[in-house]
Amino acid sequence: MSDASTKSVNFDTNMPKNLDQKLIRNVQSVIPKRRQQLLQWDGWGYKDSGFYTVAEKVYFSGDRYPISAKAPLVAFREWVRTNFGIEIVDDSTKSKMPTKFPDPIINEEFFEGIKKYRIDHSIHGEDRLFRCHGQTLADIHNLRNGKFTRIPDIVLWPVNHDEVVNIVKLANEANVILIPFGGGTNVTGAVTCPQDEYERCIVILDTSQMNRMLWLDKENLLACFESGIVGQDLERVLNKEGLTMGHEPDSYEFSTLGGWVATRASGMKKNVYGNIEDLVVRVKMVTSKGVLERNISAPRVSCGPDFNQIILGSEGTLGVVTEVMVKVRPLPPVKRYGSLVFPDLSSGIKCLREIAKRRCQPASIRLMDNEQFAFGQALKTEGGFFSHIGEKLKKFALTTIKGFDLEKLTVATLLFEGEKEDVDRQEKLIFEIAGRHGGFSAGATNGQKGYVLTFVIAYIRDLALDYGIVAESFETSVPWDKCEKLCYNVKAVVNEECIKRGIRFFLISCRVTQTYDAGACVYFYFGFRHNLKDDPVHTYEEIENKARGSISHHHGVGKIRAKWYKQSVSNLGVSLYKSAKIELDPKNVFANRNLLEPEDEVDFKQISAKL
Amino acid sequence: MSEKSQEYLKDYKNLLDKNINFMLQPYNPIVPIKKGRRPTPAEVKLRVLQSQKLNRYLDDVSKNKEDRQKKVFEMLQILTEIAFQRKILVIRTLGSVLSKLLNQLYTSVLINERSINSLKASFGNQQVIYLPSHRSYADFMLMSVVCFCYNVEIPAIAAGMDFHGMMGIGEALRKTGAFFMRRKFGENDFYWRLFREYMHEVITFNDQGLEFFIEGTRSRSCKALTPKTGLLSMALEPYFMGEIHNLKIVPISISYEKPLEEQLFVYELLGIPKPKESTLGFFKAITNLKNQNLGKIYFDFCEPITLNEYYGEKSKLNRFAHASEPSFVQTLDPYELNLITELGHDVVRKQQEKIVIMSFNLIALIYNEATFTGNVKNLTFWELERKVLELIHLFEGLGAIVAVDTKNLEKDIKETILIHQNILQVKGSNSNLKMIRSNVDLSNINASKLKGIALCDEVMNVAIPVVSLQLYCNPTLFWLVEPSFIILSLLEENEISIKDLKENVGKLRQIFIHEFVLYPGFSDDDFNQTLDNMISLEILHKTNHETIELNSNSKYINLLLSAIAPFINSYLNTSRVIFKNLQDKTFVEKDVFIAAQTYLEEEILKGLGNVHPYSLCLDSISLLIFSLCNAGFLLKQKKDCVNHYTINFDNLSSFVEILDNLNSKLPFEYNYFDVKKPSKL
Structure with missing residues (x-):
């Protein structure tokens, strides 16, 4: 008998602390408790933001982003036509949220306990469906095609730490599965319910209602x-x-x-x-x-x-x-954008490498490859990268004097934050290093637009899906010496695989988004126009896997990258993790099945049999 | 006087003999905690204004910038009202005046030099909190004078706003280190936070020590009061939060042969409220006192409590718990508040242990016993002397310090009776001791201001000397309550197991928990210690190692019973009145005061000797109500900040029964005077 798990569970923190209630600040969240009121049910982001077409012109709706809802994206249709052979048309009917949902499997003992503790909860289908997925291509595809067979049974909204303690205690007593849920933006299948779990009740623990600032200590620059x-x-x-x-x-x-x-x-x-x-x-x-x-x-x-x-x-x-x-x-007194143009990807990467070596990176520095540069042009509202007179001169200078090839050039966007003198000095140094690598400044506006693009680009995938294009991003980090090779190789593999599969229209593009002393994070966008007969998501994943993927820089592991967890942390690492799992969660209440592949998972049945 | 007391009292030196000139004497005081540079009172204020805690709070409660500005201004005003200053010239001037007064009023002001010197020797690294017992306004002045004379820095003194209101005096006191606290600021969150922050800086930043009265107010009854933990927890918070490494608590015992306010206290106890402090009243009172002799004062610093040792041994306090978050966002948790309550009780106990028992205390007890047993006519001066010696033996046997000059006993007793001639008088050595009937005329008192009823002159004239006399019994009860309870439990019993005895005593302690500040945490210690002492004094016999019996020959039995009798009688009377007159309705405290005093007045006028006039005291009535609520005999509900009570019927009758039973065990009658029935009745 292992006494650890048979003893009554001790939930007391060993050090009780009383916080001054008056210094706690409630925060009114932008996101409502019922997420469906504001957010898109089958895609990314806000309902009121996204791409739409009127009179053969593409617009981006809403006023949440610094991209005008009134000005059409003039170059966008042309870009889509060239890259995917598709005409964007006016009609894009929005899909409606289903009204029928799988019946919840309710664990009565748990449910009674929840009511006893007066914990806010719902078994409403919309609430459950809204929290059954993240933002992977597969998630959205499954949503749109009604393929989720197993969705959560109960949604809980605890309001503080103590309520969570009670929930976890109840979950252990009643043997239900708890899946913590925050913003639902994961792209790893992390909150997706195990689709074969029909024995236990699956409970979503939505943290959105515990969002207070418990305290702020300005002197030590700490906040809780x-x-x-x-x-x-x-x-x-x-x-x-x-x-x-x-x-x-x-x-x-x-x-x-x-x-x-x-x-x-x-x-x-x-x-x-x-x-x-x-x-x-x-x-x-x-x-x-x-x-x-x-x-x-x-x-x-x-x-x-x-x-x-x-x-x-x-x-x-x-x-x-x-x-x-x-x-x-x-807050930094000065926030300044900038951009650099390089003749090609290689020189851009070399420049970033030197900046990292000098440890003089601004708050953000990102290098876009030529495909992404071109895509960025397609999202401009009026004119393009070179629209103004001054900019036109720049284009002239670029192509004629500098001999840049518009089909090859790459652009880095910069964001500086800090005291004015520091930013000035940093900017000067960056430009100087860029100069040594054949690059030069392309102005602040282009930099800023690059960053706006970051937020807007997330909405494109949903538009693409409407037109039979599957697209997603994936990323990893890599040592400096392999950085350029990685970009080249991934693109080459994707190219080959697409040709092999007869895929005519596809796009693979990359961006170096973070720099470190020893390497960088590279972010890929890959999308292709699919033949409706195939299983496009599966094909997508196949091609992605052919690119010899590995563990991610910031997306996490979840379920879809679990196959690379073992090779990343070693066999012993996996067993160490499993020991921690057995120690901290002996009844496998937190059974969202992230990190480990099914064959590596702890056999909890065997463990409970031993007890 | 036994050797033990004598040895102890040897260390006391008369301050008045020193003839200190407050204007000229050099004052280079030693401070409790030595800092690189001495912080100034203005810096203390400034730090409060800059504190992150208050500023975060202001951010939170202010609607906008203007509102915030308004609140900052308000904060400045309050802070000016609170803050102390330090002006040596004012200290010297006030000191001169006070020393003159002391010389005029007192025969001697005896300071325990050994205790003050050993305290001074321990100064340097820890902030100090001085916690004197509070029996008189003189406490606070005396403390400052003592500090000046012994070159100890006068601490910052938390004082009530009633002083602040006195024109000139308040400001003068402020300049000698007093800072002012509004009473009942519980509801004003803003004020409370500001004051707490001020206390925080006084402890963590300032170097001069802090003084306040843990009992919160002067004890009108001259018994100890339940320690208040509000100020204490504010003062201790920085220690619990780990902001200061250690803290020294110094209880101080001040014993008066006759408190300045003796008669005022008596009136207040009977329901005639104290006049509002005014400068004019203050000087009037002083002029009235001028030709009085108030006898002796004993002033003693108790053994300091060092918190690291105290909490280290007793509770294994883990201050680390607070280290993980900024201390300004945390409050103390219930466990810690409990530790503070316990400390408060320990402080009061230490004060009580060092309260010096003087001859008039003994005389008061003796007079009461003689009265209750009907022997007062036989209480001649010689008899009194004999009895005093007996009682010295009793008190010393119980552990008290007794200051009676046994070598010159006759002189000692005569002097003290002279000082208290408003209560007791004796003509010659062969004549007997007599209580002096008061002769007041309260007809022009504003009846609307009374807390109880307007008692008739006849009852007042009896009650005033009786209650006055009781004020001298009360300080001794710290030593006598536990033995009395033991005897009460043994009366009518042959022998009893120690375990049962303890249980019975425990029940009595529960009834009088607030009256005598009987902290439950001390009940084992108190019982065991007292039992041992009583066996040594041959009041009790151990029949075997588990059972005990009363030595019915002991000369102390009646005395011990008579010490507790007024309270048992008072509790019986009041609870009876509540039970009879206030059933089926919701009532407030004042209703009980009126009902009880009305009933008692009638009973006293009947002259049957069945009620003790001390029962008229509102203080004990309040404490009884408090006890009854805690025990569930009364149900309390707060409406508009006033407590409303209803009777928990079945229970209260059993409570009355218990008291009735106790009262009937006492073979006493309370006939101090022959009562003259007033003509109007």
């Missing part, structure tokens, strides 16, 4: 938030105090602090503010065996293995993150 706070809400609250956390993953409008921690997220501006693991000071995770947290907030300690690192990236398999203490920074 509940895990359900959405990125844009968090920044808004901090900005009001003259502060920022500076963590901006492309999903930060929707994704949550707890989600960032659980997936080891990375932000665009990590060069100044750090990735999530650099920002987190303390984190509280409710596990089946109690609350795991570091009890010290010292800036750095020499204290054995850091168990924050067990929480970071655990992807909801070990517990629920409830509260996170993070570092914050004063």
Whole structure:
């Protein structure tokens, strides 16, 4: 008998603390509790934002992004025609959310307990369907085609840490599956229900209603938030105090602090503010065996293995993150965009490499390949990269004097943040290094537009799907010496595979999005026009796999990258993780099946038989 | 006087003998915590204004920038109202005036020099909180004078706003270190936070120590009061949060042969409220006192409590718990508040242990016993002397410090009776001790301001000397309550197991928990210690190692019973009145005051000796109500900040029964005077 799991579970944190209730700040979230009121049910983002066509002109709707809803994207249709051989037409009927949903499997004991604790809950089909998926191509495809057979049974909205403790306790007693859910922006299948799970009741623990700022310490530049706070809400609250956390993953409008921690997220501006693991000071995770947290907030300690690192990236398999203490920074007085043009990808990568070597990266630096540059041109509202007179001169200078080939050039976008003198100095240095690699400045406006594109581009995939184009992004990180090769090889493999499969219209494009001392993160977009008879998503995944994928830089593992987890952490690493899983969640309540491949999973039946 | 007491009292030196000139004496005080540069009072204020905690709070409660500005201004105003200053010239001037007063009013002001010197020797690294017992306004002045004379920095003193209102005096006190706290600021969150932050800086930033009265107010009854934990927890918060490494708590015992406010207290206890403090009233009172002799004062610093040791041993306090989050966002948790409550009780206990028992305390007890047993006519001066010696033996046997000059006993007793001639008088050595009937005329008192009823002059004239006398019994009850309970439990019993005895005593402690500040955490210690002492004093016999019996020959039995009798009688009377007159309705405290005093007045006028006039005291009535609520005999509901009560019927009758039973065990009658029936009745 293992006494660890038979003993009554101790959920008390060993150190009770009383917070001054008056200093806790409630945060009004942009995202409503009933997400369907604001968000797209079968795609990315807000309902009121996205591409649409009127009178053969393509527009981007809404006023949430700095892209005018009134000005048509003049070059877009042409670009689509050239690359995919498709005419964009006016009619694009929006699909309606289903009205019939699979019946929930209710665990009565658990449900009674939830009611006893007065925890906010729903078994409404819409609420359940809305939380059964992330944002992978497969997720959206399954949604649109009604292919989700197993969706969550109950949705819970706990409002604080204590309620989560009670939920986890109940879940262990009643033997249900708990899947923590934050912003639902994962692209790894992380919150997708195990489709073959019909024995146990699947409960979604939606953290969105625990989103308070528990305290703010301006002197030490620390803040403590509940895990359900959405990125844009968090920044808004901090900005009001003259502060920022500076963590901006492309999903930060929707994704949550707890989600960032659980997936080891990375932000665009990590060069100044750090990735999530650099920002987190303390984190509280409710596990089946109690609350795991570091009890010290010292800036750095020499204290054995850091168990924050067990929480970071655990992807909801070990517990629920409830509260996170993070570092914050004063808002930078100056925020300046910039852009650089390079004759080709190679020179761009070399330049980025040198910038990383000098450790003079601005808050963000991203290098787009020529395909992406061209795509960016297609999303311009009026004119293009070279629309103004001055810009036209630049084009002339580029192509004639510098001898740039418009089919080969690449563009880097820059974002500087800091004191004016620092930004000036940094900018000068970057331009100087760029010059040495044959590049030069292409102005601030182009830089800024590049970053707007980041947010808008997420909506294109949904439009593409309407026209029979499957598209998705994938990313990885790579040492500097292999960076260019990786870009080349992935493109080459995709090319080959597409030709092999008779796919005529496809696009593969890449972007170097983060730089480190030892390497960079490379982000690929791949899409192709499919023949309706095939299973396009499967084909897509096949081709992606042929590119010899590996573990990701910031998307996480989830289910779709589980096949690379073992090779990344070694066999012993997997068994160490499994031991942690058995220790923290002996009844496998957190059975969202992330990280491990099915054949590697812990045999909990065998474990419970031994008890 | 036994050797033990004598040895102890040897360390006391008369301050008045020193003839200190407050204007000229050099004052280079030693501070509890030595800093590189001495912080100024203005800096203390500034730090409060800059505190992150208050600024975060202001951000949260302000609607906009203007509103915030308004609140900052308000904050500044409140802070000016609170903050202390330090002006040496004012200290010297006030000191001169006070020392003159002390010389005029007191025969001696005795300071335990050994305790003050050892305290001074321990200064340097820890902030100090001085917690004097509070029996008189003089406490606070005396403390400052003592500090000046012994070159200890006068601490910052948390004082009530009633002083602040006194024109000139408030500001003068402020300049000698007093800072002012509004009473009942519970509902004003903003004020509360500001004051708490001020306390925080006084402890963490300032270097001069902090003084306040843990009992919260002067004890009108001269018994200890239940420690208030509000200020104490504010002062201790930085320690619990780990902002300061250690903290020293110094209980201080001040014993008066006759408190300045003796008669005022008596009136207040009977329901005639104290006049509002005014400067004019203050000077009037001083001039009235001028020709009085108030006897001796004993002033003693108790053994300091060092928190690291105290909490380290007792509770294994884990301050690390607070380290993981900024201390300004945290509050103390219930466990810690409990630790603070316990500390408060320990402080009060330490004060009580060092309260010096003087001859008039003993005389008061003796007079009461003689009265209750009908022997007062035989209480001659010689008899009194004999009895005093007996009682010295009893008190010392129980552990008290007794300051009676046994070598010159006659002189000592005569002097103290002279000081208290408003209560007791004796003509010659062979004549007997007599209580002096009061002769007041309260006809022109504003009846609307009374807390109870307007008692008739006859009852007042009896009650005033009786209650006055009780004020001298009360300080001794710290030592006598537990033995009395033990005897009460043993009366009519042959022998009883120690375990049963303890249980019975425990029940009595529960009834009088607030009256005598009987902290449950101390009940084992109190019981065991007292049992041992009583066996040594041969009041009890151990029949075997588990059972005990009363030595019915002990001369102390009646005395011990008479000490507790007024309270048992009072509780019986009041609970009876509540049970009879207030059933089936919701009532407030004042209803009980009126009903009880009305009933008691009638009973006293009947002259049967069945009610003790001390029952008229509103103080005990309030404490009884409090006890009854805690025990569930009364149900409490708060409406518009006033407590409303209803009777929990079945239970209260059993409570009355218990008290009736106790009262009937006491073979006493309470006939202090022959009562003259007023003509109007």
